[in-house]
Amino acid sequence: MSHVPQLIIDLALILGAAGVTTLLFKVLKQPLVLGYILAGVLVGPNFSLFPTITDIETIRIWADIGVIFLLFGLGLEFSFKKLVEVGGTSSITGIFEVGAMLMLGYGTGQLLGWSRMDSLFLGGIIAISSTTIIIRAFEELNVKSQKFAGLVFGILVIEDLVAILLLVLLSTLAVSQQFAGMQLLTSILKLAFFLTVWFLAGIYLIPTFLRKSRKHLTDETLLIISIALCLLMVVLVTEAGFSAALGAFVMGSILSETIFVEKIEHMMQPVKNLFGAVFFVSVGMLIDYHMLIEHAGPIMLIAGVVILGKSLNVTLGALISGQPLKQAIQTGMSLTQIGEFSFIIATLGLTLKVTSDFLYPVAVAVSAVTTFTTPYMIRLAEPVCNQIDKWLPARWRAFLNSYSSGTQTITHVSDWQGVLKNFAQIIILNTVIIVGIILLTTYFLTDVIKTKLVANSWGNIITAFIALALMLPFLWALSVRKIRTHSYNALWSNRIFNRGPLVALEAGRVILGIVLVGFLLDQLFSPLIAFVSAILLIGVVLPLFTQRLQQTYVRIEKRFLYNLTAKSQPEEPTPVKSQLLPWDAHLTQFEISPDSQIIGQTLTELAFRERYGVNVAQIERGSRVILAPRGNEHIYPADTLTVVGTDAQLKQFRTVVEPLQNNQTVVVPDVTLKQLVVDNKFPFLGKSIRESLIREKTKGIVIGIERNGNRIINPDPSTVFENGDLIWLAGEKHEIKSIE
Known part of the structure; x- marks a missing residue:
């Protein structure tokens, strides 16, 4: 009888345990990541009730491959263009929050009497929220179409990029064992240089190669080429002195700009799921439940720091970036958890042998606690906001509204x-x-x-x-x-x-x-x-x-x-860059079901503005994009409407669409909602909306004007632009910039 290698036996245990636990967690409607971790605990060396993994070193190699494919998949969803599109609001909020949580984590570690390296890694562990958990929570609570969701997704993009930088910086600190400012600056500059080179060279060479080889590419060859490019970049990046995870992320972000990205994502999904499962199971294998009991106090303290610290710091960052109070609080209370990147950072500390044994299981336990509390925090956001709004003095409320409006105004660049x-x-x-x-x-x-x-x-x-x-x-x-x-x-x-x-x-x-x-x-x-x-x-x-x-x-x-x-040429990519405005207006997209009752009617007949107070800023129809559609435009099956309105207006409008289809999504369109100031340089000063032809020139709609402290919503076309007016314009973002 032939001998079965121990690796196959171990994989059978890992995948069998993972299958059972994830089925259980699916029934309980809990994140599958926690199921994988539990499977790792059950088959790990610290739990003897079930058969135990013996070849742990080989499993760790598989787990390293899992990290590579997890980061590769994240890069495919990331793209550098998406980073540019998240805007200043998400960037300011994300950077402020991550910086504050790094300091808060380091301070908490020092308060607990931990070493400087443990404290530093703790700061990195609690700084990054979990994209997977947030997306799942938003879907279950049906809040993806709300205004704050766009800001949350933008912050997550910033956090993903910062997490990659943290991996590099923490590796540098771990090797040098000292906080050398000049060495850190050199590492940052070196990283920025190599990222720029890889991105420019990759975007120039790889899409061209794939496009010229298109007629010879089958699904099999495209998958092999994609994995080969990923591993090749991993080798190049490690030779340059950076982590393998960075190389996988960079290649994923390069391939995300190609026309093949959707097919690559689809084919990589099983590969990523397989190796990702092995990684998360290996996370559980390293947990010693005796250590969890011993460090129960620090676990609860750190979980509280994550929940309260992220709520406060994200809210403050959002307010500083110009968000209204309601959206700032909703955003802050949505990001109160840690997840995948926290495991990767904790694993890095173990691999480099610079952190204590207890830090890893503590990080996993904190992740589990904050994952369970996330849906409740999201639900509590609006009641908390209402209560705070009652407590705030009228002067503070007026200041926040004025500040929010002023930070979103487009002014002329010198x-x-x-x-x-x-x-x-x-x-x-x-x-x-x-x-x-x-x-x-x-x-x-x-x-x-x-x-x-x-x-x-x-x-x-x-x-x-x-x-x-x-x-x-x-x-x-x-x-x-x-x-x-x-x-x-x-x-x-x-x-x-x-x-x-x-x-x-x-x-x-x-x-x-x-x-x-x-x-x-x-x-x-x-x-x-x-x-x-x-x-x-x-x-x-x-x-x-x-x-x-x-x-x-x-x-x-x-x-x-x-x-x-x-990638955007065939389908005119769909846009959303939410700009938070004083009356809570933002952009959401709805796809029209073939069974919808509104099909075949014109916008004039449907009277969305009169009935619901919303404006249709864009209609996507196949490869066509109709910006600022006129009243005689008909609605057809599978049209995607980009609609401008407040949360309350969109909630009412959704009742027209939602019973007939359940696939509305929030994406970032090229049409955006902007605020402009009318001054002496404004090209339409003294002209009416109709005379200015602003609709034709910007492919946009004037949905509001603020004049002398008063708001004119959906102004009449005969309204004349006056000096000092603030205009809210929904239109194609590049066309709007042409009139700044």
Whole structure:
């Protein structure tokens, strides 16, 4: 009889226990993650009632693979564009909350008498909320269409990115065993550099490769290629000194910008579920329930710190970012739990052998406690808000409303801000690419050429030639390309004050180009040759070949931008960027069921504005997007309506749609709700809404005007824009920016 390897026996135990416990937790309507952890406790070495896993080291390797695929899946859902789209509100709130929780966690650890490293890891563990648990809770409580949900999802995006940074920083601190500020700064700059290089190169190369191979890609080959790219990035990132989890996350975020992302996500789901189950079971295997009993006091204390600390800090962060009190409290009380990333951070401490044995089971126990309390906290948010609103003095309420309104107003950007932004983008991006090429050629290509081709000075010459050939388009964009925007021309026309600084900016670009070329050549030749060659290249060669280099750079830029936006081309991606406004208006999407009673009727006949107070800002129909639809537009099956209204209005409106379909979702559309201030630069000052043609020019609808402290909701088209007005406009965000 053939011998069955111990690994197969252990996997049978793991998956069998996981299957039973997750079925039980499904019946109890509890998160499956807790079921996996319980399965790990039952088959782990600390619980002898059931058969026990013996080959723990091999299972840990499988668990490491599970972390890789979990982060890869998270990256597929993340995308760098989504990070840009979450907006300042989510960014400010998320960064404020994470920073405050890091300090609160560190302070709690010190209060308990823990070591500095245990306290630091505790701060990282309690700083990140659980996306999985929140999404499940929102679905069960039917609050995904409420206004605060969009802010919660935006904060979760920020937390995911910060968690990746924490993994890198905590690894650095664990290795150095000291809080060296300069070393941390170096690590952050190194991380930012490599992230930028990987993102730019990945977006330029990988979508192009997949698109050109499209006719040869079957589901099987696409899955193999995706996993291969993930593991290849893991190898590259670990070689650069970062964690494997970071590499998986980066490759996932790159693939998320391709047209194949939905298919990759679908095919990766079973793989991610399998290895994710092994990871979470391994989390439970490391728990010693005797240690949980011993540390019951700290567990309850830390759980209280998570619940109260996150409620308070997220609420404060949301208020600082300009959110009304109600949405701030609802957001804060929704994020009062820890989850997957907390396990990964705790595992990191164990793997690096820098944290105490008790920290890991404490983190898991706190996660379990806060997971159970999450639905109750979300339900309590509105009553708590109503009670606080009663307690607040009238002056405070007025201040919060005024502050919320003011922070969301679009004001005109100064010319200098526009110019500096353009210069910064050009300089930073091209410098990163050039430095990446220099490092690649000098550290890798030189050795290959000298060992495989020529071993004398010709090897340096060939390396320099290849490096400069790759760098030239980006050197041209960095040092020679003309930046002649409207803001630049406006500043240049003012000879007295602005020409000197503008000339200095241009000279700085040229000097930076010379320094970069000199840096490359100095590693291959003498300093004198490097200096002279750099000046000749920037001062003579680039201007002589400007036209050809411009064409090359434009081709590269177009290809990159096409790859970055290709996913949105076929279906006009669906938008939502909720902007929180004083009267609680926001955007929600509803998909029309084929059985709906409103099909075939026009917007005029349906009279949504008159009946429910809502406005239809956009209709998506297949690959078509109808912005600011007119009254004669009909409603058809499978249309997706982007509707503007308050929570109360949308709740009433939902009764028209919800009984006929249950799939309405909240996403972030290209149509958004913005607030503009009317001043002397406003192009429609003194004109009526009808005369301004603002609907046609912005593909938007004016849904409100605030004038002298009074609000005009759904203003008449004859209303004239006056100086000092605040306008609420629902429209295509890029078109709205064109009139700022």
